[in-house]
């Protein structure tokens with residue numbers, strides 16, 4: 564696709580919308596041994612819980628298989644997208660620090676974030692993610708870089724300009740690895756907890772997930788976002804999920820619930836974002852889905868994707884990110900033959 568107009572548009576939009584959150588600071592306060600948001604309420608005040616743009620803010624790009632079963636306007640829940648073989652996504656974590664080194668996350672924190680993702684996307688028994696739907700999606704730090712060389716799946720860059728960047732200054736274009744083949748996770752001091760990119764917008768330099776370094780991984784930072792669920796949430800967007808409150812209540816029953824609000828039917832109608840972890844109702848008595856990873860609630864409150872969210876994520880992965888994942892089935896790993904540009908050419912690459 565021609566990305567030039569989109570790039571320009573993105574720069575303008577980001578500059579216009581994110582500048583106040585930075586300019587009104589300092590909302591981030593330095594503390595010994597790290598940084599911390601002054602209070603969780605700051606995120607509410609600044610609208611910065613999630614910086615994901617609205618679904619229709621950018622043009623939608625249809626995949627090869629048209630019509631898609633998971634556009635930004637509708638979802639078709641189909642058996643072929645039900646969780647089965649595990650889809651494995653290689654991850655590269657780009658740690659961006661300030662020039663003086665603030666934000667230099669340890670390998671242990673990064674590994675804890677990968678652990679949390681797998682607990683949540685695989686609903687691993689005995690973990691905080693156990694109550695959710697097993698989406699059969701697994702995340703692994705990349706072991707091979709774009710040049711084919713061995714890698715830890717972690718890069719580290721000190722850059723004062725990129726440290727507070729929300730896409731204005733090009734860290735993605737410089738640091739990003741082939742977005743078709745890697746999930747690029749970036750950490751810096753973005754004024755949001757995190758923001759992401761819907762695959763339905765097309766795969767280019769904009770693609771990837773940015774997480775504020777203090778909300779990345781399982782940490783001891785004393786605030787409600789220290790259990791790694793910000794990445795669980797933002798990667799939900801990366802795999803095509805909308806907020807339960809997207810566009811308001813929408814239509815409660817099928818088939819209208821597949822074309823309104825979050826485009827699926829097994830998350831309750833929800834008028835607006837919810838913070839904390841209240842037991843409350845919305846849209847005429849429906850329980851607010853505070854336990855859903857795609858809400859705005861505290862990390863400890865979030866504990867599940869619904870079955871239809873899992874179906875839509877796998878639909879998005881298969882249709883919009885066909886070269887991103889390998890398939891783990893019966894002890895073998897199958898890889899898509901992206902080199903040949905053949906989206907249907909799966910071959911065994913290991914063991």
Ligand SMILES: [Zn+2]
Pocket residue numbers: 613614615796797800806
């Ligand atoms: Zn979000």
